[in-house]
Amino acid sequence: MIRVLIIGNGNVASHLYARLRAIPSIHVMQINSRHIKDLPSADVNILAVSDDAISEVSSKFESGFVVHTSGAMHMNDLKNNGNKGVFYMLQSFTKEKEVDFSNVPFCLEAEQDEDLQVLKQLAKHMEGKIYFLDSDQRKALHVAAVFANNFSNYMFTIADSICEQNNIPFDILYPLIQETSAKVQTMPPSKAQTGPAIRRDQKTIKNHLNLLDDKQREIYTLITQSIQDGT
């Protein structure tokens, strides 16, 4: 039996609580971060709170193993007296949508090996894929995820906007978007690069620039240049 205490009531806390509650060999409780007193004893205390609250909330723990769930924060941003660790799930959690934890990468870190084993057991129970990353690696992963997720989504937003301006239904691009993202699993994205930039097709590039507004043009120009320079 692993005893888990989840502190927080946001999306991560709620999804995690719902998932862990369904596992017989795990005993899980959830409390609001403002009500930290007379805490029940737990094998791991999971702070699922905002980055800014991690130091303050963790400082209220006099003992025990405390982890945060942030990709951007260092393990040592925890200020509890006992052992520290990180239990970071690399996935975007939204309130309404159920999470398939078997598809979630768990990034684990702990000061003590026995604590790391507890985190590993938790992740295993949720059938997730397990990665051991230190705080520097996790921070690098966090910025990589901004490119892979936030910025690629913004490229879709610009495409959507161009379609809308020209009365083209955006769904026409769905198959291409699916293929682009599926392809990264079969070859490195640097090998999958296609289009006028990598072909150095200056005629098409010039035609494209004429179709764009100032802001789109600036982004098109910078990324095209960057593709041509090589990463």
Added chain:
Amino acid sequence: MIRVLIIGNGNVASHLYARLRAIPSIHVMQINSRHIKDLPSADVNILAVSDDAISEVSSKFESGFVVHTSGAMHMNDLKNNGNKGVFYMLQSFTKEKEVDFSNVPFCLEAEQDEDLQVLKQLAKHMEGKIYFLDSDQRKALHVAAVFANNFSNYMFTIADSICEQNNIPFDILYPLIQETSAKVQTMPPSKAQTGPAIRRDQKTIKNHLNLLDDKQREIYTLITQSIQDGT
């Protein structure tokens, strides 16, 4: 029976020929673009040649219905004497990989309605999704596809490069990439935007910039600014 003549021997020509040959009610032939003489009569002549060759190759047709397969070229870039049209398939074709045409958007255009019906029949036989776009729309779609495909792939390349520099296996990002691309089918990408830029989380943005090289930093800064300004 629709009689189709494919001119060209690149990826598009080969995949198209293989697919059409399997359809009983279509009679298809394929010739090299350098051997245009004594052409067999066809209901549609499909020029699957490079953009630069379209004008010259099409000029050799004294009569008949001629279409090109380019997203970037205008219908009037065809220089044949007879009727003109466009049969553009919005998908990246690679030599080795079989194409699932039922997943391909067909963008059709023709001067004459009866010609358009021929193109529509062809696309229907291949079980593709059919769109009617004029040359200006198709050119806009072509640049939209550069953002949705080429540039999002480049965002994956930068993410891959950051992972590699930090000894993080890139496969850790697969689920997030899949989720990002799947989400465009359920909501507009502008509504799906997450991350430090849209949250205006300047502290995280500053931390991220410190982890990047000059080139990555320039792209990160421009896209973050652009997200914050709104599209």
